[in-house]
Amino acid sequence: MQMKSLKLHGFKSFGKETDLVFSGGTSAIVGPNGCGKSNIVDALRWVLGEQSPKRLRGKNMEEILFGGSEHFPAAGMARVALTLSQEDKGFPPPYSECEELCVERIFYRGGESEYRINRMPVRLKDIVDLFTDTGTGTRAYSFIEQGYIGEIISAGPERRRNFVEEAA
Amino acid sequence: MQMKSLKLHGFKSFGKETDLVFSGGTSAIVGPNGCGKSNIVDALRWVLGEQSPKRLRGKNMEEILFGGSEHFPAAGMARVALTLSQEDKGFPPPYSECEELCVERIFYRGGESEYRINRMPVRLKDIVDLFTDTGTGTRAYSFIEQGYIGEIISAGPERRRNFVEEAA
Amino acid sequence: TKARFMEAFEGVNKKFQEVFPRLFKGGKAFLLLDNPDDPLEAGIEMVAQPPGKRLQNINLLSGGEKSLAALALLMAIFQYKPSPFCVLDEVDAALDDINVMRFNELLKEISALSQFIVITHNRQTMEIAEQLYGVTMQSPGVSQIVSVNLNSAPI
Amino acid sequence: TKARFMEAFEGVNKKFQEVFPRLFKGGKAFLLLDNPDDPLEAGIEMVAQPPGKRLQNINLLSGGEKSLAALALLMAIFQYKPSPFCVLDEVDAALDDINVMRFNELLKEISALSQFIVITHNRQTMEIAEQLYGVTMQSPGVSQIVSVNLNSAPI
Ligand SMILES: Nc1ncnc2c1ncn2[C@@H]1O[C@H](COP(=O)(O)OP(=O)(O)OP(=O)(O)O)[C@@H](O)[C@H]1O
Numbered sequence: 001m002q003m004k005s006l007k008l009h010g011f012k013s014f015g016k017e018t019d020l021v022f023s024g025g026t027s028a029i030v031g032p033n034g035c036g037k038s039n040i041v042d043a044l045r046w047v048l049g050e051q052s053p054k055r056l057r058g059k060n061m062e063e064i065l066f067g068g069s070e071h072f073p074a075a076g077m078a079r080v081a082l083t084l085s086q087e088d089k090g091f092p093p094p095y096s097e098c099e100e101l102c103v104e105r106i107f108y109r110g111g112e113s114e115y116r117i118n119r120m121p122v123r124l125k126d127i128v129d130l131f132t133d134t135g136t137g138t139r140a141y142s143f144i145e146q147g148y149i150g151e152i153i154s155a156g157p158e159r160r161r162n163f164v165e166e167a168a
Numbered sequence: 169m170q171m172k173s174l175k176l177h178g179f180k181s182f183g184k185e186t187d188l189v190f191s192g193g194t195s196a197i198v199g200p201n202g203c204g205k206s207n208i209v210d211a212l213r214w215v216l217g218e219q220s221p222k223r224l225r226g227k228n229m230e231e232i233l234f235g236g237s238e239h240f241p242a243a244g245m246a247r248v249a250l251t252l253s254q255e256d257k258g259f260p261p262p263y264s265e266c267e268e269l270c271v272e273r274i275f276y277r278g279g280e281s282e283y284r285i286n287r288m289p290v291r292l293k294d295i296v297d298l299f300t301d302t303g304t305g306t307r308a309y310s311f312i313e314q315g316y317i318g319e320i321i322s323a324g325p326e327r328r329r330n331f332v333e334e335a336a
Numbered sequence: 337t338k339a340r341f342m343e344a345f346e347g348v349n350k351k352f353q354e355v356f357p358r359l360f361k362g363g364k365a366f367l368l369l370d371n372p373d374d375p376l377e378a379g380i381e382m383v384a385q386p387p388g389k390r391l392q393n394i395n396l397l398s399g400g401e402k403s404l405a406a407l408a409l410l411m412a413i414f415q416y417k418p419s420p421f422c423v424l425d426e427v428d429a430a431l432d433d434i435n436v437m438r439f440n441e442l443l444k445e446i447s448a449l450s451q452f453i454v455i456t457h458n459r460q461t462m463e464i465a466e467q468l469y470g471v472t473m474q475s476p477g478v479s480q481i482v483s484v485n486l487n488s489a490p491i
Numbered sequence: 492t493k494a495r496f497m498e499a500f501e502g503v504n505k506k507f508q509e510v511f512p513r514l515f516k517g518g519k520a521f522l523l524l525d526n527p528d529d530p531l532e533a534g535i536e537m538v539a540q541p542p543g544k545r546l547q548n549i550n551l552l553s554g555g556e557k558s559l560a561a562l563a564l565l566m567a568i569f570q571y572k573p574s575p576f577c578v579l580d581e582v583d584a585a586l587d588d589i590n591v592m593r594f595n596e597l598l599k600e601i602s603a604l605s606q607f608i609v610i611t612h613n614r615q616t617m618e619i620a621e622q623l624y625g626v627t628m629q630s631p632g633v634s635q636i637v638s639v640n641l642n643s644a645p646i
């Protein structure tokens with residue numbers, strides 16, 4: 001499974017609609033402190049089904065909504081869309097005939113949420129299941145957040161066990 | 169008060185007697201990962217009177233003794249000597265007539281310790297008092313250890329208060 | 337289940353024992369269950385011996401050595417059971433330039449298995465990437481993506 | 492005592508409000524007692540607004556912004572009540588090159604007050620030092636000090 005593109009709009013510091021297009025191989029994301037690099041990582045976790053605001057570096061889900069700036073008003077909704085392609089085996093049912101999948105997650109101020117796969121409304125569970133079936137999911141070792149590499153050592157034997165358990 | 173030189177012998181990775189001579193101004197200590205830079209910081213804390221092995225990144229005081237390598241046997245003792253000069257006001261009594269002070273701390277395998285100021289045997293308390301009187305001591309903000317800068321933020325309001333209290 | 341965890345533990349341990357000497361250019365390391373009689377509850381200890389040094393718990397290594405050992409474990413788990421993609425956010429922060437290079441060589445190899453996204457401030461790491469995305473805030477407080485030229489990169 | 496702590500708190504807060512905009516080239520920040528009615532027990536909150544962004548608890552800033560804000564606090568305390576010397580071990584690890592430069596400019600100024608020793612892997616930081624000590628392990632596991640030439644530094 002390959003990520004083809006990631007679209008962000010209204011998510012954290014991405015007040016303006018933004019596209020990242022991946023063309024295979026290793027990608028490096030660079031920029032000054034505070035410009036939004038780790039927010040892209042949060043967006044990726046979120047569209048994959050992350051439900052814990054803590055793992056998105058926040059206290060509640062509302063904090064992912066772009067809070068506004070001098071020239072841009074606060075966002076009423078946050079939307080992240082991830083487009084994937086599956087080369088060798090194809091996607092799990094009911095998407096086995098699809099060449100591409102577009103997974104979309106929307107959160108409205110006030111708490112409403114929408115989830116879509118190829119524009120069809122689905123439940124959060126369907127998104128989470130899709131990624132679990134394809135071995136993607138939010139496995140602890142697929143996402144090494146800023147500072148986490150130090151934690152693998154300092155957090156001790158129990159946390160390290162959880163880390164390895166995800167590969168079991 | 170100025171540091172003039174720091175001598176290490178048998179302390180952590182400094183199995184061979186080593187001298188750092190300071191000639192005023194800012195000093196930068198550089199080198200590859202694991203070469204011994206933070207060990208120098210530990211040595212400085214230790215000679216200033218640090219008693220908690222935890223603050224020296226160890227479980228017990230015995231761990232500061234050079235443990236040996238392929239070509240060097242383990243050390244039977246660790247010795248750190250710090251030479252200081254006091255330009256404007258002079259040292260506190262009974263050292264008010266001294267131009268320079270040499271503070272020395274020795275630890276023997278087995279647990280024996282020796283403390284000296286200008287070669288005269290003193291107690292640990294005398295070393296700690298000397299540094300408290302000169303406003304040196306191991307004030308939390310005189311030593312920012314590796315990783316600590318992140319802790320000032322993550323450790324929360326209580327720890328931050330302790331930090332500021334040291335300036336009170 | 338106990339069997340499933342033990343199989344993963346031994347598989348990861350085997351990989352870890354190969355990856356560590358690759359990153360450290362020598363030495364050895366391995367994982368230990370801190371309670372071998374209770375595999376379902378035991379925690380995992382890491383023991384390491386960088387080249388020329390003594391075998392010790394990784395807690396006693398330097399900041400950069402700990403980082404590199406943790407990356408060795410991560411890469412071992414990844415090789416044992418790859419995910420389709422992997423996102424690394426500034427994992428090279430504590431490494432000196434030589435260790436960054438060694439980690440990047442390994443990364444290039446493992447990236448054949450999966451799609452890697454790395455966030456970094458380090459120029460060496462930028463150079464091994466096949467694609468580079470620059471993030472800026474031209475309008476204060478609002479992020480956008482710009483194309484990046486490594487030679488003029490103001491980072 | 493309550494009076495003594497409040498005096499230090501207000502002195503440090505005043506300095507912090509000056510240092511933060513220096514390091515961030517704008518914006519503002521201040522300290523708050525989380526329980527103003529109980530100064531002897533209250534913890535200290537940090538609120539910050541980097542230029543162009545909103546005022547928020549520093550927990551919500553990026554990794555590098557948090558580092559820089561913590562350094563602003565540290566330098567504020569130091570200016571309020573300098574110690575004879577100060578040892579900084581890799582405090583620049585999370586900073587981009589521009590922020591490293593800004594911190595180093597401040598460091599140069601404050602180093603007039605006290606003797607600073609900095610440990611770093613960053614070349615910019617090495618360049619502002621008046622003395623450079625290289626630590627190596629030519630004999631494995633044994634540290635020694637060598638003289639360093641910045642142009643040939645293998646670090
Ligand atoms: N909901 C939001 N609305 C607007 N801005 C936000 C929101 N959430 C976070 N931010 C801003 O995004 C910035 C942090 O971005 P991020 O953590 O991605 O930085 P970064 O590029 O990873 O930086 P570093 O190199 O320091 O790690 C912060 O300045 C923060 O104020």
Ligand SMILES: Nc1ncnc2c1ncn2[C@@H]1O[C@H](COP(=O)(O)OP(=O)(O)OP(=O)(O)O)[C@@H](O)[C@H]1O
Pocket residue numbers: 179180181199200201202203204205206207208231232233234235236314386389390396397398399400401632
């Ligand atoms: N008692 C001891 N005897 C021998 N070696 C020791 C002893 N204590 C620590 N060491 C070694 O010293 C090394 C760590 O040194 P230190 O923490 O000073 O590294 P560093 O130069 O700060 O590296 P980094 O850049 O990664 O932070 C470790 O490899 C450790 O094994």
Ligand SMILES: [Mg+2]
Pocket residue numbers: 037038146425553554555
């Ligand atoms: Mg970040």
Ligand SMILES: [Mg+2]
Pocket residue numbers: 205206207314398399400580
């Ligand atoms: Mg160190």
